[in-house]
Amino acid sequence: MILVWLIGILMGGGTAALVLGQWNKTIPRWIALVTVLTGFLLILIFWMDQYQTIDEHSADVWLIDFKRDWILSFGISFHLAIDGLSLLLLVLTGFLGILAVLCSWKEITERTGFYYFNLLWILVGVSGVFMAMDLFLFYFFWEVMLIPMYFLIGIWGSENRIYAAYKFFIFTQASGLLMLLAILGLYFIHGQNTGIYTFNYFELLGTVIPSGTGLWLMMGFFVAFAVKLPVFPFHTWLPDAHSEAPTAGSLILAGLLLKTGAYGLLRFVIPLFPVAAAQMALPAMILGVIGIVYGAVLAYSQTDLKRLVAFTSVSHMGFVLTGIFAFNELAFQGVVMQLVTHAISTGALFIMAGMIKERLHTRDINQMGGLWSRMPKMGAIGLLFAMASLGLPGLGNFIAEFLILLGAFKVSIWITVIATLGLIFSAVYSLRIVQKIFWGPQDGYGNIRDFSLREILVMTVLTLSIVGLGLYPQPVIDTASPAIHKLVLLLEADKSNIGKEIKYQESYVR
């Protein structure tokens, strides 16, 4: 029931914000804050409660399973369930939700009711995606997440917002339709095989699919998630959407929407199509590595701060793709860590970009410089998160990238060698951020103030979490481990079935 409550609270809060926003401009943000806080506390308490009982080796990895009939004649049910992986991402959703509300606090002054309605409904979509265990329901939430985001970018974005909003919408919608086709394909194949027409994830899991068809269906899912992630040739919507969206929009895009892509790969692509995914492994890893290097090089060349950070996301998500298709526990855990830590570090950079824009009214880093002397607190925090994004040990991103690379090394040495180039390039672009914004001669900006209390609060929380995850990531690892473990077992069982279809290079592995 807690899951239904979570969704209900967010939906109700959003609607209330919309309705009450007609009368007063400041009420919606309070409603939104209370809503996300409640949601976050709800899921956090649940996590605390469950943390002790999570057992890596238990066969039943599902913490909650909620199922009601919805449209019986088509085999559609309202089916929500979470395991450790979903739980982590839900906690993250709540956490970033709070930050998103807080960083819109002063930025959004027009049509606040509709703004917070959209914000909360995105969260509804995202949390729905993380818990839906019925493919139809999943697709429903997938779309719910999309439309409010379109409004968020299109209405409250900056100069070029309409273009960015369309681009975002078309890319995600087109790829979403491919997924819908694949879902229907799977539905009918399962129906023909067994006579039971159902969208239920658990029943579809064992579907026997002819290998050619399986590859096509897998590609349908893969493309949808690859666009969201985003994977190398599909990434071009991201810089536009990120740079034009309002701060909270960028935060949620980078922190949550991208994660739904990775979640989809872990939850659907691999378990539903293990054989096809194994065939796809090498090309996918290569795409991931291209993304790492390509994103980093492009990040270096950008002059728009938010665009720059957007391209770093492309690079970091390249690590995620490489890790997912390395198919081993180290890499999977690295991926989970990367999802969490990238949300925090990149979110922080976007929030900072928003704060700088509020003060200097520009995103062009060539027009910044010397901000450290004016804003030492922001300088220190900016430096910290630049370091996080280049993967400095002691901060969360390092654990993630190290585990991913360690896992990938087991599978393919050369791919890993190229991926580590990303570590060098990330140093180049991260230090460019520091150099261009905080160092160098200071220009006359007039009087700009350092962090306000609200901003300090936001940044302290982010700092503590990134350092905490860097030094003691075990809670995240433990929570995700049953789900990851099951995934690995599934792949191992499968590897023995298909025999020589996966060629592991294990020459250096003893």
Added chain:
Amino acid sequence: MNSSVSTEIVMLLAGLLFVLGITGVVIRKNIIFMLLSVEIMLNASGLAFIAAGARWGQPDGQVMFIFILAMAAAEVSIGLALILQIYHQHKSLDIDKLREMNG
């Protein structure tokens, strides 16, 4: 029931009326005349229905004609109201002056 007029002749008449209507719609500039021409076209098709109903000995043709009558009445009332509005706003009934909805 033997009719003295063959169905073909009636259908031909209906076709002629229809072409007449179309020609009217295409060549007239005044919207009222265009509406009149549309009415002629409707009646042409009504005539065709009646003739076909008579030919097959079925009531459906007459049912359709009653439908067409009712629809024509509704159309005329709405059409005339629209024409009045257009005239109020544009002080003209020339269809060529009202080309606003081009792509």
Added chain:
Amino acid sequence: MNNLLWLIPALPLAGFLILVAAGKHLSNKLVALTGVGSISLAAVVTIIVGFNFLSSPPEGGAYAQTLWTWMDVAGFSPKIALSLDSLSLVFIFVITFIGSLIHIYSAGFMAADKDYSRFFACMNLFVFSMLVLVLADNLLLMYLGWEGVGLCSYLLIGFWYENPANGYAARKAFVITRIGDTAMALGLFTIYYQFGTLVMSEITATAPSVWQSNSSIATVTALLLLAGGMGKSAQLPLQTWLPDAMAGPSPVSALIHAATMVTAGVYLIARMHVLFELSATAQMIVAVVGAVTLLVAGFSALTQYDIKRVLAYSTISQIGYMFLALGVGAWTAAIFHFMAHAFFKALLFLAAGAIIEALGHEHSMFKMGGLKDKMPVVFWTFLIGAASLSALPLVSAGFYSKDQILWYAWASDKGSPLLWLTAFLGAFTTAAYTTRMMILTFLGDSKTGIGHHPGKLMTIPLIVLAFFSVVAGFIELPHNFGHFTLFSDLLHGVLPSTVLRADESSEWKFQLLAFVATFGGIYLVFIYYYREPYKIERLRESPSFQWLYRFWHGGWGFDRLFDLVFVTPFVFLAKINKRDVVDRFYEGIASVTNHLYRLLSATQTGSLRWYIMGMVIGAIIILGLQIML
């Protein structure tokens, strides 16, 4: 006393946290007290722990302390654990002891700076990271310290960030060392999959049984680790960042870019010496890298104007000696030279900093001169440091450590006449550039007026360091005078002793030759620069000499080469692709759609008759088709 170990890195960390959190609100005095105090307390704890370690050596030769498990994934469970053996003991002693002296000096040196607390915060963080680096019990934790010192080096090189050149120097340092670090990360992966662990003692214990001697995997792994060491320790070809790193304040150069951080590579190789011993190729490469570096950097040092750049090149050169020693298997000699070098090079940098500050931030030696009588304390301490650097026989620490390396370069089973010859030539150049620096700075006519003299906070550390620059040599004496082996005995628990191929009885000949090199270098420069300066003027006029001078001055063209091969293509690629070539594809699709839209929208004229004509024609066509078919 074992349980005090964690305090050694924790104290500087606490200092850092206090300064970051409250630095803005503390007075300068309190800031200095926190910054210096934390390191000094760490030094005291080090002495207590070290005393305990020596008086009651632990079983297995190491104290260990596990703080917590960092992470635990699929059997990969590195711990946050410290381990202290005699090798780390030498390092933490040098780090905390010299570190606290440099902190004391900084309290005076940086007194007028507006970012006083930021300076001490970074310095404390540096000491913390460096201590973690040498105390870590596994390679991953060591990697944390390794990158941490890189960060601090970055922050402190760019400490005066308002000048963009400093920022770029800092970035260059970070990126170039990161190249090495990345190679080292790959080495870590290989080691993990080979041994199933990253704990260093386990790796060194099992390596000989897992790997065959001279197997290619051993060579590859050792070379990857070496690449990491080359980046941090500024060895060829990754040395170009260190001369530029002199943009930082002088205490930073003394602590980070002379005494401690740049020797991290030496520590790494010494720590993992088992892996290097398993691969003769890798070890030979270490020796060759060291030998080439020491010579290349030595010649560059001969031609610099900036006093700090001379010292920077000299540091590269001296670390080259340490690498050479590691490469020929003279493990303890390398560590001994590290310690001696830490003392005298820190001293030289601090003294140079005092001079630079006194002359109003004048770096060029050609604008100094005549400082002998004006700054006597600095002169005498600098002289002692210089004597040690140029290995003045018998009375300097540098002599004992470098002589040992020279001897092993010849006599060790991995040594060779060629290696010895480069080291010998290096000794000659070292003496030459040191003398040149002394003459230009302290002798001759005064060219720049002195602003203010260094205070006691700055001179006392100089005197202490000068004392150790002499005395530190006496704990390890060659067999023919004294045969005192306190230092190598201490380290033999960790590092193996050197295998000799030559007879010890011939050592005196090599010592004699070392005498000749040192005095030859000093004499030659003395003649050319002081006695008969017209000679050097005449030499300067020949074009080939000028070319060589410029070539050496520019660091043998490495910077330009890297610019040409790596930086320019990268920047070019990034620039031309700024708008993302992949997006052109999607924009192409969009523009095709747009053209189609324009084409079709032309048919929507708004004329009702046009539409009706369209309908009629369409109906006729359909009916016509119906009839015809």
